[in-house]
Amino acid sequence: MAKVKKQPRPKAQTPKGFCDYFGAEVAERTEMLTKIAGVYHRYGFDALETSAVETVEALGKFLPDVDRPNEGVFAWEEDNDWLALRYDLTAPLARVAAQYRNDLPSPYRRYAMGPVWRNEKPGPGRFRQFYQCDADTVGASSVAADAEICAMLSDTLEVVGIPRGDYVVRVNNRKVLNGVMEVAGVLDPSDPDRFASERGIVLRAIDKLDRLGVDGVRALLGEGRKDDSGDFTKGAGLSAEQAEIVMGFMDAKRDTGTATVARLRELVTGSKVGGDGVAELETIAELLDAGGYSSDRIEIDPSVVRGLGYYTGPVFEAELTFEVTDEKGRPRNFGSVSGGGRYDDLVKRFTGQEVPATGVSIGVDRLLAALRAKGRLDTVAAGPVVVTVMDRARMADYQAMVAELRNNGIRAEVYLGNPKNFGNQLKYADKRNSPAAVIAGGDEFDAGKVQIKDLILGAEIAKNATLEEWKDRPSQYEVPRDQMVAKLREILDSQS
Template sequence: MAKDKKQPRPKAETPKGFRDYFGQDVTERRDMLDRIAQVYHRNGFDPLETSAVETVEALGKFLPDVDRPNAGVFAWQEEAVPGGGTAGDWLALRYDLTAPLARVAAQYRNDLPSPYRRFAMGPVWRNEKPGPGRFRQFYQCDADTVGSASVAADAEICGMLADALEAVGIDRGDYLVRINNRKVLNGVLEAAQVREDQAEDVLRQIDKFDKVGREGVLALLTTGRLDDSGARIDGVGLSEAQAGPVLAFLEAKGADNAATLDNLSAAVGGSAIGAEGVDELRQIAAMLAAMGVAEDRAVIDPAVVRGLGYYTGPVFEAELTFEILDEKGRKRQFGSVAGGGRYDGLVERFTGQKVPATGVSIGVDRLLAALRAKGLAGAQVAGPVVVTVMDRDRMSDYQSMAADLRAAGIRAEVYLGNPKNFGNQLKYADKRGAPVAIIQGGDEAERGVVQVKDLILGAKIAAEASVEEWKSQPAQTEVARADLVAEVRRIIG
């Protein structure tokens, strides 16, 4: 008989587009999110955790119109399994944290307070092509108010976002929350007499203002232009007169909010919807001022155009204004780390009734990268105190030492590898980032003492000190077993 072929060993590798997070990364992210959560909690927002899996119907707004609805998301069909759903139903990993909120708001609308304030933090998944810095699983941090049509809800979100950035360590002057309104743009389109079939094209060209400037946008709105490669880009087909209100909108930023609002009023002309949008921005500016959020923290800025195709009213983003060095050593501004706005149509998909909502999403990985760039994260997280093992038969004594340290709030562990080679135990402690190692052999046990080795000081002495200094400042001391906790606390305190 032929022998069965040996099965190949699986490759120990992370799937493409995914990554693993180890102690330092996890700790820094958790600490940052904890600080943000405190701000949200202080503003009356409740935490919400939803399932990582949603029905495709709940995520339907993100899916293309294709036969197999898994482009852009990780989706699969239910099979006929005991306790499972209906065979053939489509399920998917959540694409963001907003669609699950809409489903929750609809499903529990009779039980939740209205308005409902919630914040959520967790991973989301997108079935997209990965690239440098672009992963298929990443964290989001959202805060939303569902059920309030008042622009006070938008102002509250903007002020809270500014507070959250400061809570994680971003100084005033290093960030700016910028605010615009889709209704203002609708008024500009109306004033420019843009046809409905041209509106999306106009929005796309407006979004290029930062890249191509006034003349570039003017060309794109009218007859077209040549790109950097010399290729022809067709224009939208507006006349220069029609493009005028659009350019006035893009250039409406004034010396302060009052000047900007006056310029926007001129840009929308006689449009009623445009005037309504300007009035909403005026109210938001007044409320932010009343909340103590000055214009150096949050400002009206018509240059915020991303997401205007999705949002229905106020739209905002948080931008970090300090410079960093890119991979080629060039200075560049860090850029946006959060965005949001009013989206009054999302819950309506489930209920058939208009439910106003507004919210913001912070890019967790991007904000954490900004903190590291500013030196506000990345400090080495201290490892545990390592209790070494000199005698296998006395493991209970070593566990007792670790337990005493833990009871005092000190992170500690007992070495659980092969204790035969003591040097390997110290190498392990070094790899763990341990600040202290505890040593007790049979002789020390009989005398009721322990050796406490200051590993951080020891490393410093070994690298810098002379022999005389090393002798005068030993990194290892002997103390009574009863004084173990006090001595460790003294060293790490």
């Protein structure tokens, strides 16, 4: 090997917008994924794990923010092929459904969980790698498939720890919106491509209702909107009358599903696609009722449109309805943690044949953040029992102790740093959140005993107790060596 030139030291940093997860964070996510997979599996969905890398050709361009072309994927050229990291789990599913179409059962129910990557500007809480957790049914045109996805989403939220009442799954149908567009004169059934750009603007405007309010949306439906910074966004150019029809749609929610459906039917009078959409919503509501999923969990809400351009029928999203405080201490609704809908054209890209599909994606990291904000994550990050090293020459004895503890199912480790300073060993145990320490030096070995220190009790006593109580409630015990496991188990049980 030739001598290597001295180079400046590399920086120890994650790339911008990426982050590391430690200990309990990883365990919490794994536990949540396991619970979600359990529900998906019970519903008959099969696991699928595709690779992180796809050809750019297969991925296509379906990112939500089509108006911001600089936001996209991580891609690179490799042997004349452009490869990219997947930006969601739906595009790889469409590829799989086409590639294995002769081997997969039809309908094909599959779930997938894993990281996806977005080449977007990072921001607070906005990362360039994050987890998604999807379930989709490919090859079922019946809205029974959409209803099933909504029921499963509801079950999933409850299983991961969001109680009924703290969430709502809201359902709408793009066909109803298209019916409204037709009535408003921005959709011509005989020339579907006409007004496509205007409809795109309408769609994205409605999707921003939460953020922009009624006036902001109305501006975007008309000439356009100037935001607080003075930037102008061009509008759809609808007349006041046209805009009124669209606004009426967003406002169509009534107290009961039946009343909402009746109002929607009025709004789309004269549009075939609109009428079809309303009928589908009715069927979905009926199927969900039959399964025991009534409006305390799933409701029809015309304000849900979902930003993605590729949806063609029912769309749904799950919103957490409880308040959290934001980084500035202000209360706000937690908002959406999941969304999906029917997309009947994604597989067609590959095969030329229409393949109906519907599915949902859960933002696992957002869901974890919600549970954390509510203090509902009960994964206790219990550290290991630390076997301290009093006498370096007896390392084999300490190893034997720690092996015995592990073989008895107790999480344990021997201190592997420099044992010279005993205080450092207890500080280490503290940093590890250890429940107890085992201490044995020459005297203990000679007497066939060990000392066991209850570190949780010890910390409590040190914080609260008077000197008297301290004496009465010792946190350190001397036990015969062969009772080490039993005593530790007693201490661990008393702590849990």
